[in-house]
Amino acid sequence: MSDLLTTTSVGTHQVRLDGPDKVRGRAPYAYEHPLTDPLYLYPLQAEIARGRAAHIDASAAEAAEGVVYVLTADNAPELASTDDGELAILRSAEIGFRGQYLGAVIATTPEQARHAAELVDITYDQDDHDVELREDHPAAREPESGSGDVRTGDVDTALAEAAVSIDERYSTPMEHNNPMEPHTTVARWDGDSLTLWTSTQGVHPARSTLAPVLGVEQEKIRIISPHVGGGFGSKGLPHADMMLTALAAQAVPGRPVKYAVTRQQMFSITGYRAPTLQHIRLGARADGTLTAFAYDAISMSSQTKEFPEESTKPGRMMYAGDNRRLTQRVVPLDVPVPSWMRAPGEAPGMVGLEIAMDELAVAAGLDPIELRVRNDPTTDPDTGLPFNQRRLVDCLREGADRFGWEKRNPQPRTRQENGWFIGMGVASATYPAGRQPGSVARIRRTPEGFEVSIGAADLGTGTWTVLSQTAADALGVPIGQVDLRIGDTALPNATVAGGSTGLASWSTAIVSAAQELRSEHGADPAIGAEAQGEAEANPAAEKFALHSFGAHFAEVRIQPTTGEIRLDRMFGMFSAGQIVNPSTARSQLIGGMTMGVGMALHEKGELDPRFGHVVNHDLAEYHVPVNADITDIEADWLDEKDPHAGPLGARGVGEIGIVGAAAAIANAAFNATGVRVRDLPIFGDAFLPT
Amino acid sequence: MGHSLHLTVDGQEHTLVVDSRTTLLDALRDRLGVMSAKKGCDHGQCGACTVLVDGRRLNSCLALALTHDGAEVTTADGLAPEGELSTLHRAFLALDAFQCGYCTPGQVCSAAGMLAEAADDAPSVVTEDLEGPVELSEEEIRERMSGNLCRCGAYVNIVAAVSRAAEESR
Numbered sequence: 079m080s081d082l083l084t085t086t087s088v089g090t091h092q093v094r095l096d097g098p099d100k101v102r103g104r105a106p107y108a109y110e111h112p113l114t115d116p117l118y119l120y121p122l123q124a125e126i127a128r129g130r131a132a133h134i135d136a137s138a139a140e141a142a143e144g145v146v147y148v149l150t151a152d153n154a155p156e157l158a159s160t161d162d163g164e165l166a167i168l169r170s171a172e173i174g175f176r177g178q179y180l181g182a183v184i185a186t187t188p189e190q191a192r193h194a195a196e197l198v199d200i201t202y203d204q205d206d207h208d209v210e211l212r213e214d215h216p217a218a219r220e221p222e223s224g225s226g227d228v229r230t231g232d233v234d235t236a237l238a239e240a241a242v243s244i245d246e247r248y249s250t251p252m253e254h255n256n257p258m259e260p261h262t263t264v265a266r267w268d269g270d271s272l273t274l275w276t277s278t279q280g281v282h283p284a285r286s287t288l289a290p291v292l293g294v295e296q297e298k299i300r301i302i303s304p305h306v307g308g309g310f311g312s313k314g315l316p317h318a319d320m321m322l323t324a325l326a327a328q329a330v331p332g333r334p335v336k337y338a339v340t341r342q343q344m345f346s347i348t349g350y351r352a353p354t355l356q357h358i359r360l361g362a363r364a365d366g367t368l369t370a371f372a373y374d375a376i377s378m379s380s381q382t383k384e385f386p387e388e389s390t391k392p393g394r395m396m397y398a399g400d401n402r403r404l405t406q407r408v409v410p411l412d413v414p415v416p417s418w419m420r421a422p423g424e425a426p427g428m429v430g431l432e433i434a435m436d437e438l439a440v441a442a443g444l445d446p447i448e449l450r451v452r453n454d455p456t457t458d459p460d461t462g463l464p465f466n467q468r469r470l471v472d473c474l475r476e477g478a479d480r481f482g483w484e485k486r487n488p489q490p491r492t493r494q495e496n497g498w499f500i501g502m503g504v505a506s507a508t509y510p511a512g513r514q515p516g517s518v519a520r521i522r523r524t525p526e527g528f529e530v531s532i533g534a535a536d537l538g539t540g541t542w543t544v545l546s547q548t549a550a551d552a553l554g555v556p557i558g559q560v561d562l563r564i565g566d567t568a569l570p571n572a573t574v575a576g577g578s579t580g581l582a583s584w585s586t587a588i589v590s591a592a593q594e595l596r597s598e599h600g601a602d603p604a605i606g607a608e609a610q611g612e613a614e615a616n617p618a619a620e621k622f623a624l625h626s627f628g629a630h631f632a633e634v635r636i637q638p639t640t641g642e643i644r645l646d647r648m649f650g651m652f653s654a655g656q657i658v659n660p661s662t663a664r665s666q667l668i669g670g671m672t673m674g675v676g677m678a679l680h681e682k683g684e685l686d687p688r689f690g691h692v693v694n695h696d697l698a699e700y701h702v703p704v705n706a707d708i709t710d711i712e713a714d715w716l717d718e719k720d721p722h723a724g725p726l727g728a729r730g731v732g733e734i735g736i737v738g739a740a741a742a743i744a745n746a747a748f749n750a751t752g753v754r755v756r757d758l759p760i761f762g763d764a765f766l767p768t
Numbered sequence: 769m770g771h772s773l774h775l776t777v778d779g780q781e782h783t784l785v786v787d788s789r790t791t792l793l794d795a796l797r798d799r800l801g802v803m804s805a806k807k808g809c810d811h812g813q814c815g816a817c818t819v820l821v822d823g824r825r826l827n828s829c830l831a832l833a834l835t836h837d838g839a840e841v842t843t844a845d846g847l848a849p850e851g852e853l854s855t856l857h858r859a860f861l862a863l864d865a866f867q868c869g870y871c872t873p874g875q876v877c878s879a880a881g882m883l884a885e886a887a888d889d890a891p892s893v894v895t896e897d898l899e900g901p902v903e904l905s906e907e908e909i910r911e912r913m914s915g916n917l918c919r920c921g922a923y924v925n926i927v928a929a930v931s932r933a934a935e936e937s938r
């Protein structure tokens with residue numbers, strides 16, 4: 079157990095410190111830093127899903143008005159490493175997916191660049207492609223970087239002998255992060271040094287990933303990213319757009335080259351959640367206690383670079399049961415490279431698993447909350463370790479009270495108002511409580527107070543505010559004396575804002591720097607005195623299974639004649655340790671739940687098997703929730719501190735809000751209509767009479 | 769090909785030369801360096817680029833700059849002259865009606881335009897009485913603000929903030 083920080087500012091409501099600039103539009107995002115003499119980039123993209131760009135004729139484009147340079151594989155600078163298939167662009171004529179970059183045009187204005195890109199004539203040698211994920215795909219294999227299978231006991235016998243069982247298939251579609259700020263990079267070379275103003279969830283991780291590919295020493299690259307317009311994972315790992323801009327800018331030293339990926343291009347370039355197919359079999363005694371747990375899942379991956387969307391991950395630790403089998407396979411296809419999207423693994427995994435638990439509750443004639451209570455393990459079934467704080471049951475019970483669960487009729491299709499069927503559903507939420515080692519904070523005493531520097535990122539997560547609160551308490555001063563600096567590789571190293579690890583990792587570094595400052599310079603350090611502190615790996619991770627938990631409750635309304643489904647209200651109760659700022663934490667949780675509504679009812683990338691591209695590649699056709707879709711969503715949390723999470727006792731709330739949200743809605747739809755939907759998203763046709 | 773254009777943006781007069789293909793949004797961002805209006809989709813699908821043109825809300829990515837010669841453009845920054853935050857800005861801040869802030873200037877402009885439309889009794893698709901005065905219920909606000917996407921999912925707080933601003937400015 080680590081010593082918990084005494085809190086004054088932490089735990090209290092604090093208006094976002096970056097807020098006054100953001101409501102006016104004055105906080106500079108990547109595209110918006112004032113730079114002189116910029117040039118504009120527009121990319122060339124493959125129009126086939128597999129084959130070769132046999133010949134690229136750029137002569138017309140090069141002669142067009144305003145064009146400064148056309149970059150293709152024919153003139154692209156050499157790369158120092160081609161290990162990362164996604165980043166190793168313009169190496170050859172080979173095409174691995176439709177939309178892959180084949181080059182770029184740089185011109186004086188954005189209109190000129192875009193027009194000239196259309197003048198480039200590309201001749202293709204086309205091969206047959208395969209972009210269709212199916213359960214019996216012969217290319218299915220174990221992921222190279224997966225968590226491995228689980229096989230304990232004898233699942234088949236346990237299933238055959240179970241008093242109640244279910245055996246069903248679930249699926250989640252291709253989903254796209256779609257942060258409102260498109261991925262943007264502005265690159266400028268000055269001699270052998272490169273500056274990137276970009277939109278990233280981690281300036282230092284982006285730099286250490288790009289440097290070896292470009293063959294440039296890390297110290298020669300500076301990445302600046304003080305404000306990030308959302309990411310939800312897609313800005314966690316650098317994508318090819320950063321490489322393309324950095325390579326193209328080499329041709330025009332001294333001049334910044336600006337490239338904002340268009341919304342349409344984002345669907346093939348900046349990552350997405352891979353679709354999953356999940357086969358779940360559960361067996362239980364008559365009292366609902368699990369005896370058999372089998373979860374076989376497949377997800378789509380890319381030939382260009384593997385990314386395993388491991389939907390089986392939460393199945394490893396959620397529920398008890400002696401006989402277990404979990405397998406995860408990927409099918410590499412001729413598709414764009416999938417990547418992180420809010421709670422990778424957990425979000426799709428807790429769709430199948432939590433609908434399956436609802437089905438088991440029906441089969442066993444139990445309340446779905448009671449079923450989960452009866453299967454709440456005392457130790458982590460995956461590692462055998464005790465949990466840090468497993469308060470799932472508290473979240474379920476407290477949430478049920480607050481939501482009015484007792485008004486639910488367990489019999490589906492029994493509650494009707496004005497011709498609409500009404501139903502309620504519940505689902506559990508979980509997310510690991512990670513903390514990454516290696517973040518460093520530096521604190522310096524100034525005449526006004528303390529300058530606190532760490533290369534952390536704020537993508538709407540509230541980092542500017544919550545790290546200032548943390549520093550204030552660590553230094554024992556009012557927040558007004560803290561001058562925080564983040565989002566720049568010129569500051570000390572910070573790990574990525576991803577996997578809900580940002581807060582725990584960076585705050586540990588800040589608290590340690592404050593301790594160093596005190597021990598080196600006393601309680602009242604002289605102006606100019608400074609100290610650094612580093613976040614170590616969390617020692618508790620070896621002794622405990624560290625996770626957050628939660629419970630979602632949803633009420634939906636379905637019109638039986640039209641099939642229209644509306645979410646009336648939703649409530650989430652969470653156990654996430656210390657909440658640093660109740661307003662920003664509530665916003666993150668509600669935001670995750672809102673994205674969960676999209677997952678349940680709206681979002682699906684339609685990959686055309688004939689051409690290999692996402693047909694609905696814009697915000698008119700790839701639907702995300704709009705204001706009118708969201709009526710009443712509320713979130714709250716248990717009052718607690720996690721003694722094993724670090725000096726704040728906080729676990730981070732970036733992802734858990736989406737985990738399980740879609741399943742709660744699907745379960746509510748079943749309670750409303752008696753129709754079980756196992757494939758997301760839930761569209762109205764599911765409820766129409768066949 | 770360049771054409772001359774006159775714009776007043778947030779009270780500042782500008783004469784500039786733009787391509788006939790240049791949108792109002794790109795004229796603001798790329799030519800004038802006015803970055804308060806954001807680009808989220810460039811296709812009129814997200815509302816991030818919403819500004820007020822001669823007092824009415826408009827997706828500036830859907831407008832060619834040259835069709836607005838002589839127009840008066842106001843961004844969310846211009847709604848806070850001399851840095852003095854408006855009622856709307858303050859409500860957005862106090863109720864945490866944003867996270868990343870990228871959709872926010874568009875939301876603020878859209879809300880300002882929408883409040884003026886409601887004050888003019890312009891009905892929406894959810895208005896019961898098409899002739900009478902508009903009561904800005906939460907349902908009305910949700911409907912009228914649905915052209916502005918927020919991927920961070922701040923909608924419940926946006927509705928609360930716009931309600932508060934509507935009440936305070938009554």
Ligand code: FES
Pocket residue numbers: 806807808809810811812813814815816817818827828829830
């Ligand atoms: S940028 Fe204009 S509506 Fe999206």
Ligand code: FES
Pocket residue numbers: 258307308538865866867868869870871872917918919920921922
């Ligand atoms: S605040 Fe991030 S998109 Fe609305």
